[in-house]
Amino acid sequence: MATQEEFAGQLLTTFNHAALAMMVSIGHRTSLFDTMSQMAPATIAEIAQRANLQSRYVQEWLGAMVTSGVIEVDPATDRYSLPAAHAASLTRAAGPDNMASLAQYFAELGGVESDVVECFRNGGGVPYEKYPRFHDIMAESSAKFVAGALESDVLPLIPELREHLQRGIRAVDVGCGRGLTMIRLAERFPNSRFEGVDFSQEAIRYAHSQAHLKGLTNVTFHAQDATAPLEADAYDWITSFDAIHDQGQPLEVLQNICRALKPDGVYLMQEIRGSSHHHGDIGHPLGTLLYAISCMHCMTVSLAQGGEGLGAMWGEERTRDYLTRAGFRSIERHELAHDIQNYWYVVRK
Numbered sequence: 001m002a003t004q005e006e007f008a009g010q011l012l013t014t015f016n017h018a019a020l021a022m023m024v025s026i027g028h029r030t031s032l033f034d035t036m037s038q039m040a041p042a043t044i045a046e047i048a049q050r051a052n053l054q055s056r057y058v059q060e061w062l063g064a065m066v067t068s069g070v071i072e073v074d075p076a077t078d079r080y081s082l083p084a085a086h087a088a089s090l091t092r093a094a095g096p097d098n099m100a101s102l103a104q105y106f107a108e109l110g111g112v113e114s115d116v117v118e119c120f121r122n123g124g125g126v127p128y129e130k131y132p133r134f135h136d137i138m139a140e141s142s143a144k145f146v147a148g149a150l151e152s153d154v155l156p157l158i159p160e161l162r163e164h165l166q167r168g169i170r171a172v173d174v175g176c177g178r179g180l181t182m183i184r185l186a187e188r189f190p191n192s193r194f195e196g197v198d199f200s201q202e203a204i205r206y207a208h209s210q211a212h213l214k215g216l217t218n219v220t221f222h223a224q225d226a227t228a229p230l231e232a233d234a235y236d237w238i239t240s241f242d243a244i245h246d247q248g249q250p251l252e253v254l255q256n257i258c259r260a261l262k263p264d265g266v267y268l269m270q271e272i273r274g275s276s277h278h279h280g281d282i283g284h285p286l287g288t289l290l291y292a293i294s295c296m297h298c299m300t301v302s303l304a305q306g307g308e309g310l311g312a313m314w315g316e317e318r319t320r321d322y323l324t325r326a327g328f329r330s331i332e333r334h335e336l337a338h339d340i341q342n343y344w345y346v347v348r349k
């Protein structure tokens with residue numbers, strides 16, 4: 001237990017880190033990290049010019065970056081540099097190791113703080129429409145942890161799957177968002193047919209346009225609620241990627257998936273890693289972050305649908321309980337090294 005003085009010091013550090021997270025998001029969105037990773041030590045004016053940004057803003061951002069130790073400055077020359085070891089976690093070139101994109105969640109969630117406070121007082125929830133960049137940020141994240149890891153990590157979870165996909169199967173992704181994963185699969189496995197379902201018109205329009213641009217004829221997307229009955233006994237493979245816990249009626253969605261799966265089909269569910277108990281999540285490397293995202297997004301968007309408000313941290317015990325109640329018999333839980341935020345469940349009837 002920390003003394004009062006130690007705890008106050010920890011809080012100060014927390015606020016500094018929270019502020020840094022907002023600045024990291026700006027560094028990502030303005031491509032400042034990408035730009036600086038390509039430059040020798042440079043002045044503020046040089047950095048602003050190369051990044052095509054206003055130098056006064058770049059100057060203030062650099063202040064936050066230098067005081068936090070993310071970027072180095074040489075006081076003798078007033079030249080700034082991004083160490084290569086830091087660029088390896090902050091730039092788009094870092095691919096799946098780029099953590100800067102995750103920092104975008106803070107401003108997105110901060111934008112609904114007053115709405116959430118209102119819900120604390122009067123109940124209800126904050127609808128998806130209040131999160132203007134949600135699908136954008138989510139798609140960036142799933143490009144890394146799902147679509148970008150299909151061949152290396154995700155498909156090998158189901159040993160027979162790759163061969164079946166090559167031969168030709170029917171698959172649907174529930175809560176598909178912008179549909180990136182189904183599009184990647186459709187490109188890679190032309191003999192199989194893929195579908196995506198999501199109630200966001202905006203996300204489905206985006207998915208359609210991408211599939212059309214790529215000239216794909218084996219993938220279709222449907223703007224519908226995930227409780228709307230899917231064709232029964234029709235699918236060899238059903239997926240949901242971080243999409244069950246924020247449903248209005250998660251059990252109904254799982255029952256729908258169970259009905260739609262062929263008797264020998266497989267359901268692959270990526271869901272947030274957690275224990276179903278606050279005390280069980282002490283020491284969780286992302287515990288505070290995930291509860292906060294849940295409170296300010298996952299739980300509240302479900303409540304806004306008049307739903308259950310299960311929350312992101314519903315955890316493994318409750319996940320197993322819901323799957324069993326939905327009619328599934330076999331549940332295997334996997335961890336993938338590239339994705340410390342989620343468990344991967346391979347589920348069969």
Ligand SMILES: C[S@@+](CC[C@H](N)C(=O)[O-])C[C@H]1O[C@@H](n2cnc3c(N)ncnc32)[C@H](O)[C@@H]1O
Binds near residue numbers: 146248
């Ligand atoms: C956390 S996002 C995950 C999106 C996508 N699977 C990904 O990994 O990028 C959850 C998705 O579920 C969708 N969703 C939430 N409630 C839904 C409902 N009742 N019916 C259909 N889709 C829903 C949202 O629009 C959102 O795209």
